Amino acid sequence: MNTDRIEKKILLRAPRSRVWRALTNNREFEAWFGIKFDDPFRAGAPMRGQIVGAAVDAEVAKAQQEHAGIPFDITVERIEPERLFSFRWHPHAIERGVDYSHEPTTLIEFVLDDAPEGVLLTVTESGFDRIPLERRAKAFSANDQGWGIVVKLIEKYLVQNP
């Protein structure tokens, strides 16, 4: 098994330009990914976003208090129209008041390929071997504390606000 990377493939039944826009338009990115960036993505640019919550019920409101508004920094790497979009971030950088800027990053790459019924999207996150153990431990506790709940609340939000 490979400990350094994760690769996901998903077939999307939508026009390539639609998928590209969802990935690279900052407002659309926010709607499904859950991180709000006020400015458009630019190749090579460091960008600060905010984790977004959506209060839809009591369980979710509690998780929202924990994570909503936490700043989340990425550095955009490449934007090759309708083909590749990549950026770097600090995985699980969701603790308030912690400066992650000197820690290693992972690279996230979105690659689009044609498929008979639409678009094949391949997402790869790599560089995990360089992430220090203490940071990984935070991922476990963060997961237990409610990152999973945050994901659910975004799903609920999107179902109720299509």
Next chain:
Amino acid sequence: MHLVARLCHEGPLSIAGLTAGSRVTRQGVTKHLRVMEAARLVHSTRRGRESIWELDQRRLEEARRYLDIISKQWDAALDRLRAFVES
């Protein structure tokens, strides 16, 4: 890199053992081992003039759990993307 797979299936190996039959150079293998060593996934013990490298099973388990968490988050994010673009 299939170093983890090889160490998992074949047990502790020297650098010579890890580079045998592989296109990767000694330096390439050493470099990757050092990265994994810093993450405490592997450690080495000296046997004579060689270093023998082996996986730390507990760390490997932790790495798998960690990747599993990230993997599930990506599954959820991509499900949301699909719902978003296919609607």
